[in-house]
Amino acid sequence: MLDRTRGERKHTISVLVANRPGALIRISLVFARRGYNIDSLVVSPSSNPEYSMMNIVASGDEKTLDQILKQLNKLIDVVHASDRTGEDIIQRELALIKIACTTPARSEILQLARALQCDIVDIGEAVITLEITGSSDEVDNVTRVLNSYEIIELVRTGKVLMVRGDQHTA
Secondary structure, three states, rough: OEEOOOOOOEEEEEEEEEEOOOOHHHHHHHHHOOOOOEEEEEEEOOOOHHHHEEEEEEOOOOHHHHHHEEEEEEEOOEEEEEEEEOOEEEOOOOOOEEEEHHHHHHHHHHHHHHOOOEEEEEEOOEEEEEEEEEOOHHHHHHHHOOOEEEEEEEEEEEEOOOOOOOOOOO
């Protein structure tokens, strides 16, 4: 996605990082020093317990991103950092959406949830909680549709990604 007024776009970055105290702060400082805002950050274990996988979505220009990637790859904690923007990757995001629900609207919301391929994870007297898993665009679309109801709470995981085929993600 490109912000044409400022020449910015969202970048999806994968980072394989050593499990060491302070690694997250050192990585986030690289972004902060360059004025890049981190839109989404997901850290998860890798197949090797000595390392973790970071998936970062950040907005900014190409030139600054190139500098950030070079600096990330120089950090002792970082094994490898790659910009995955525009690559053919598998990416998913999860959102939990709690909606105020009166008795007359309950069946309408439940039908809409099924049509949007949401899982119903909790039903209370006055609320319904839905789960949606999919691409960021799919989660955005579901959120837009459900905005016509009273969304009480919305929690998103951020983007997790994996490169297709036999290539390693980071």
